Amino acid sequence: MDLASGLKKLIASRDNFRCRRCGIELKQDAFERNIDHIIPRDLIAISELWNLELLCINCNEQKGSKLSSDFQERCTRALKKSFSLKKEELKNQNYIGLALKAVFVQHHNYYQTELKEHYKDDYINKKKYGSNYRVLIDLVRNLALQQEFKVSNVKKKKKSTEKLSQQLKKEANEAIKSLKNIFRPIEEKKEEKAIKAEQDLLLQYDRKFSQFLLSSAQNKHYSTIMNFMAWSEQLTPRKDNEILSADELLNSYLRMFEYLNNC
Numbered sequence: 001m002d003l004a005s006g007l008k009k010l011i012a013s014r015d016n017f018r019c020r021r022c023g024i025e026l027k028q029d030a031f032e033r034n035i036d037h038i039i040p041r042d043l044i045a046i047s048e049l050w051n052l053e054l055l056c057i058n059c060n061e062q063k064g065s066k067l068s069s070d071f072q073e074r075c076t077r078a079l080k081k082s083f084s085l086k087k088e089e090l091k092n093q094n095y096i097g098l099a100l101k102a103v104f105v106q107h108h109n110y111y112q113t114e115l116k117e118h119y120k121d122d123y124i125n126k127k128k129y130g131s132n133y134r135v136l137i138d139l140v141r142n143l144a145l146q147q148e149f150k151v152s153n154v155k156k157k158k159k160s161t162e163k164l165s166q167q168l169k170k171e172a173n174e175a176i177k178s179l180k181n182i183f184r185p186i187e188e189k190k191e192e193k194a195i196k197a198e199q200d201l202l203l204q205y206d207r208k209f210s211q212f213l214l215s216s217a218q219n220k221h222y223s224t225i226m227n228f229m230a231w232s233e234q235l236t237p238r239k240d241n242e243i244l245s246a247d248e249l250l251n252s253y254l255r256m257f258e259y260l261n262n263c
């Protein structure tokens, strides 16, 4: 067994040898087992453990190269499952399993490199996004795993008077909000809070992607930028203050990066 098929088997075992979409068991037939890229390789090639999951042939065909709207949940789960021990393993005192997992965790960087080479990630991404693709991968990973960006990366410089008026505005808003909240059931408030946190994070991703797009565009020839602008006019225009969902964000930005690199 070569290393790549060994790693594929490891991912299958992590997913309990069951298709992650329909739940069908795939223990017997290795040919039925498909290791699927949750964020499709057509979009960007990332063969890291958090982006891989076990699917049966049917589900894999059905999914095709689409980015599903629940990709963030899928990626987060795959990441957690990759490095945590299964309850059954502890219960059954499967010491070989435990020891192998420990070895795997220790050397996972090496295995990841093997996986990337097997799927030719670097080659695909370089062709599509140019030599800057690593930054793009970092951004996509952040978005997929819903990790917050470090505040130090965001430039915040505001004049003190501006700060003060904003502070007043904020306080006034909060006072109004708290008045409104008195009449609202608690559960609804909690849900609202969660939605707001999610949207704040999406806005952060949006800003990061657009910053990087801008800095990538700066190195391009003016004719390339003209072409890009003409092309981007055909895209569906975004309404003011519209918050895109995570899959919409990824789809639209990656298309823009690809176009910018190849026009």
Ligand SMILES: [Zn+2]
Binding pocket: 019, 020, 021, 022, 023, 024, 055, 056, 057, 058, 059, 060
């Ligand atoms: Zn299936």
